Amino acid sequence: MASALSGRETENTPSGRVAVIGIGIRAPGGVTDTASYWDAIVRARDLTGDLPADRREAFGAEWDDVVTRGGYLDNPFDFDARFFGMSPREARTVDPQHRLLLEVVWEAFEDAGTPPGAGAEATGVFVGITGQDYRHWLSGEPNSYWTVGNGHSFSAGRIAHTLGLGGPAVAMDTACSSSLVAIHTACRALTAGDCDLAVAAGVNLVLSPRTTREVGRTGALSPDGVSRPFDAAANGFVRGEACGAVVLKRLDDALRDRDRVHAVIDGSAINQDGRSATFTAPNGDSQARLIGSLLARIGLTGADIGYHEAHGTGTQLGDPVEMRAVTTALRTGGGVLHVGSVKANLGHTESAAGVMGLVKAVLCLENRLIPPQAGFETLNPRIDLTGTGVVVPGRALPWGPEAGARASVCSYGMSGTNAYAVLSAAPAPDPVPARDTGPVPGFTISARTPAALGELAGRYGEHLAGLAEDGYPAFAHTATHGRTRHARTVWVGADSAAAACEAAEAFAHGLDHPAVRPLAEDEPAPWPAPAGARVVASLPSYPWQHVRHVVERDGGQA
Structure with missing residues (x-):
């Protein structure tokens, strides 16, 4: 993590292009796969809603003085402990974020058509995680399960241990940029040869009022509970829950192994705001420098980017600063640039925001479609896009030649750590030789x-x-x-x-x-595996046999 705090950009070089070969996802509104996620995005659905009863009942009146509308997952305490060889007692004391990561990472490997045990010794795990709300559920003396079930480091370590993965296993907390920093770090580990396969993930759950109250004191939360990135009515964000995971592989290896490639990460970079107006205030110069330096190093210009998934929190301060950085760094070559933010659909999913934005960008590339910006009506008057070619789309648009062929994503942490990635569409797969195909038994x-x-x-x-x-x-x-x-x-x-x-x-x-x-x-x-005929298709996910696992606040267990 030293590079994230050094004030210098670090990047993955052009020779280190990385394939996204698997995706697992959970989002509000019952979203459990990329198909339902894309459907919600294209239909500009607002997936936020009222605070679930199980959260409110546990803390009662403590919720009364905070904004409770947000993007909440269905049944976050449910978990298939038996599948992962975990006892009910242990499962109840493990942070639900760690449990959710186990299931979503498994689903990402399934989407990749790659059993987690394949090449396990050379598989790395990189997790972006910030919240520790589950600690507020425990009363009495913590036990040994609780100690190793709630620290950030154990989120990545538990995945590696449970699935038998022997590569690097790292959890990182850079606030809202955590999961895109995790993806960047995974790409660097792949290009450095630290691992041959990597899973990078981010997770966020809102399980107690304490963190929401603390965030509310910064003035960043929307008092009416609506996230409106780039809009004149923007007045802050609502908190959101999500978990996303991507399985990554060096592109050359993925093509050699005939993996299905969702998209390609051409490069990624991170830097720090350094000195800005206040510790938590964004620094537009640092954001623009990050974008411009990565594009230069991978041989691209702003004209190559047709869609940019912005951090886009919907705050009066952050959105204008970010858009100035976008117009400065990305509008150097003409053409049209579409800019959006999935936070209008989900709320701000914080440590999961980067991976959720990256998955949205991947789906835009796969579908060659620019989705509408949910809830967008009138451009914030503090954002001037005159003559820039930047468009906040109000409806779904075909991704035509007037816009660059690539997508990019940025994610900015309140800690000051910024992350940026550039993606391109998957290359056309080589045809499977006729000799490798045969009757399917x-x-x-x-x-x-x-x-x-x-x-x-x-x-x-x-x-x-x-x-x-x-x-x-x-x-x-x-x-x-x-x-x-x-x-x-x-x-x-x-x-x-x-x-x-x-x-x-x-x-x-x-x-x-x-x-x-x-x-x-x-x-x-x-049916033995045909030599050289690996073909990956999308299949229904594993049917988890969920049981509710939660430590009650009175010290009992349910």
């Missing part, structure tokens, strides 16, 4: 428990019902070779999507089907 369904196995079979059946036949080989390959083999496994012998759907749905409903048979724990699947 079927696929495996595997889970930890009988209940989870049946539920996963049902999810697979629903997915197969809408799957074109030419997508079935990739589905079967990923299900069989791109997911972890668990204690409960069945083989579905089906050579088409239609036959597979019928068999999976029958099994999910507890019916015998001639195409489905159980596999013993040590019995290999009847």
Whole structure:
């Protein structure tokens, strides 16, 4: 972390381009995957709402003098402890942020079609995390589980321990820029050879009123509970919850291994505000210097950036300063630049904000679409975009040639640590040689428990019902070779999507089907991995068998 505080920019060089090969995500409004996240963004949905009852009941009147509207996750205390080999007693005392990270990181590996154990010794873990609200739930003397369940360092260490990952495992707290700093640090570790695969994540939960009250004293919170980045009516932000994780790999390695690449991180950089008006005030000169220096070092100009995901908190001070930095550093080559901020949808997810913004930028690149800025009506009069080509989009727009082909993301911490990344679309994959393809004999369904196995079979059946036949080989390959083999496994012998759907749905409903048979724990699947034919498809996520795990404030446990 010395580089984050040195006042000098540090960057990943052009030869160190990094592929995003897996994404896991949880966001307010029931968002549990990239499809639902993108849908909310494109429809400009406001995913914020009232404080959940379980938070309010635990602290009662302590919430009365703070702004409670925000972006809240559904059931953040629910966790599949058994899946991760954790006892109920331990699970209750582990910070729900750490538990959420375990599930979302697992989902990111599943999205990558890469079992976490593959290359485990060379896999690094990088986590951005700030809050420690769960400590306020404990009364009485902390026990040993509590000690190792709530410190920031244990968030990354627990992921590495649970999944058996032997690369660097680091948790970092730079306030709101934490998760983009984590992504930057992961990219540097990959280019330096410290690891060959990395997962970078960020998480934020609002579990007690104390932190909200402290943030409110800074004057940064919206008194009416609405985040309005760049808008004339902007009066602060609302707090938000989220967890995001990306699996990263050196681009050359990802292409060699035929991974599915969501997007490419062309470069990233971090610096510090240094001396500014006050300790927490943003420094536009530092922001502009960060952007300009990275672009210069990776051989790009502002004209190459067509969409910029801004920090965009919706504060009267921060937005004008940031937009001046954007127009200074990115409008050096003409063309149109679209600028947005997902905080209007989610609230400010703080230590998760950087990864949530990066995932939004990845989805913009994948869909070649500029989404509308949620809630935007009139430009803040303190922001002057005259003649700059900068546009805050009020509706969804095709990403045309008038705008640069790349996206960029920035995330600024109240600590003064700034982070910036530039992304490009995934390169077209090489075609799979005909000799590597062949008849598909079927696929495996595997889970930890009988209940989870049946539920996963049902999810697979629903997915197969809408799957074109030419997508079935990739589905079967990923299900069989791109997911972890668990204690409960069945083989579905089906050579088409239609036959597979019928068999999976029958099994999910507890019916015998001639195409489905159980596999013993040590019995290999009847379909060895075809040499050189790795193909990754999107599959339904693992069905967590959730149980509510929370330490009650009176010292009891529920």
